[in-house]
Amino acid sequence: MATTDAIIASTAPGNLIDHNLIDREVEGLCDGMVRYEKRPARRRDGSVVEGLYNAWIIFNNPTQYNSYTTDMVKATILAFRRASVDREVNAVVFTGVGDKAFCTGGNTKEYAEYYAGNPQEYRQYMRLFNDMVSAILGCDRPVICRVNGMRIGGGQEIGMACDFSIAQDLANFGQAGPKHGSAAIGGATDFLPLMIGCEQAMVSGTLCEPFSAHKAARLGIIADVVPALKAGGKFVANPTVVTDRMLDEYGRVVHGEFKSGAAFKEGQAQIKEGEIDLTLLDLKVEELCAKLLDTFPECMTKSLEELRKPKLQAWNLNKENSRAWLALNMMNEARTGFRAFNEGTRETGREIDFVKLRQGLAKGTPWTEELIESLMPAAK
Numbered sequence: 001m002a003t004t005d006a007i008i009a010s011t012a013p014g015n016l017i018d019h020n021l022i023d024r025e026v027e028g029l030c031d032g033m034v035r036y037e038k039r040p041a042r043r044r045d046g047s048v049v050e051g052l053y054n055a056w057i058i059f060n061n062p063t064q065y066n067s068y069t070t071d072m073v074k075a076t077i078l079a080f081r082r083a084s085v086d087r088e089v090n091a092v093v094f095t096g097v098g099d100k101a102f103c104t105g106g107n108t109k110e111y112a113e114y115y116a117g118n119p120q121e122y123r124q125y126m127r128l129f130n131d132m133v134s135a136i137l138g139c140d141r142p143v144i145c146r147v148n149g150m151r152i153g154g155g156q157e158i159g160m161a162c163d164f165s166i167a168q169d170l171a172n173f174g175q176a177g178p179k180h181g182s183a184a185i186g187g188a189t190d191f192l193p194l195m196i197g198c199e200q201a202m203v204s205g206t207l208c209e210p211f212s213a214h215k216a217a218r219l220g221i222i223a224d225v226v227p228a229l230k231a232g233g234k235f236v237a238n239p240t241v242v243t244d245r246m247l248d249e250y251g252r253v254v255h256g257e258f259k260s261g262a263a264f265k266e267g268q269a270q271i272k273e274g275e276i277d278l279t280l281l282d283l284k285v286e287e288l289c290a291k292l293l294d295t296f297p298e299c300m301t302k303s304l305e306e307l308r309k310p311k312l313q314a315w316n317l318n319k320e321n322s323r324a325w326l327a328l329n330m331m332n333e334a335r336t337g338f339r340a341f342n343e344g345t346r347e348t349g350r351e352i353d354f355v356k357l358r359q360g361l362a363k364g365t366p367w368t369e370e371l372i373e374s375l376m377p378a379a380k
């Protein structure tokens with residue numbers, strides 16, 4: 001009987017149709033700010049598999065916490081399409097450079113300096129953003145979000161569009177919407193209720209308070225969490241988070257909550273003195289890739305398609321309305337909120353005086369340029 005290798009050698013066609021959308025390298029599309037790396041796939045024993053790869057799609061904008069510019073969104077759409085049709089790709093690993101941020105969402109500098117006050121332009125941008133989320137949800141390969149650092153705003157949204165998330169435990173998660181002049185309707189309001197329940201989704205989507213990776217794991221928004229801080233050469237759990245007990249003296253769940261007061265400050269100091277090492281994160285990601293490799297490919301794709309349906313149905317139901325509203329929102333609150341963040345500093349703060357705005361609107365004050373200028377942090 002012929003071996004599988006012999007059958008492959010004798011029956012595989014000489015030419016294959018390339019189903020890619022473009023024949024250009026993704027990296028060339030935005031000066032390397034979105035990297036596409038085919039890394040050799042490995043079996044569970046760590047041995048390299050010949051001819052099969054995992055496609056790493058990497059945001060490379062570290063000075064702006066791996067936020068995505070318009071050009072980066074375009075490149076990401078094409079990167080996911082490229083991975084989806086690449087016969088050699090087993091899984092996609094979606095991540096960012098460094099150990100501070102996976103992604104903090106839309107680029108607030110571009111939002112403030114180009115899109116603010118231009119709803120027609122932001123509507124075009126939001127076609128691209130929507131297509132980026134849809135490209136993740138429609139990828140024919142399993143998508144793993146390797147949470148190398150904070151996952152905030154639109155970064156949380158594209159992260160939740162992935163099939164799996166594995167986080168290093170110094171990463172924080174959360175939305176920014178109503179604090180920066182937006183609403184988390186780029187996927188979070190579709191995915192959060194499904195993933196963590198309506199009440200916790202409401203808390204995250206409206207109050208925009210960050211939560212820890214341990215809490216994200218407890219809530220069910222990520223599949224796994226690993227330590228990243230080394231103290232004296234030994235991995236330790238995030239020292240700013242409660243990780244050594246489940247309940248407080250009143251029986252309330254505290255595991256994963258941030259410490260407070262002196263304990264929190266002491267934890268921050270430990271992080272400052274320690275070394276951040278993502279080795280365990282990468283081992284956990286490779287382990288998951290190896291497990292995915294050990295399956296029938298079409299059955300894997302079908303399982304992904306079915307298990308994605310709750311997210312996809314919510315997303316498809318709302319994404320066009322969301323796009324239209326977000327475009328119009330660029331006339332007032334987004335214009336104000338993103339300018340405040342972009343023009344603010346640590347000294348002046350990066351948010352407006354929300355009470356002052358509410359007091360003015362309670363009197364029917366119209367939105368004018370003058371009102372917006374008066375709300376800028378420097379004007380306080």
Ligand SMILES: CC(C)(COP(=O)(O)OP(=O)(O)OC[C@H]1O[C@@H](n2cnc3c(N)ncnc32)[C@H](O)[C@@H]1OP(=O)(O)O)[C@@H](O)C(=O)NCCC(=O)NCCSC(=O)C1=CCCCC1=O
Nearest residue numbers: 064065067104105106107108109152153154176180182186
């Ligand atoms: C909470 C933060 C993520 C982290 O805060 P902190 O650790 O205090 O760092 P900062 O001093 O705030 O920031 C350090 C520098 O990074 C720049 N930065 C941070 N985030 C962004 C960003 N998203 N775009 C561009 N630049 C960013 C920041 O300006 C600092 O640089 P500088 O040169 O000024 O020192 C906090 O950083 C934060 O809240 N960031 C903004 C989060 C945000 O608002 N994201 C956009 C949300 S909206 C969105 O993503 C959307 C997606 C699609 C649907 C529509 C939509 O609105």
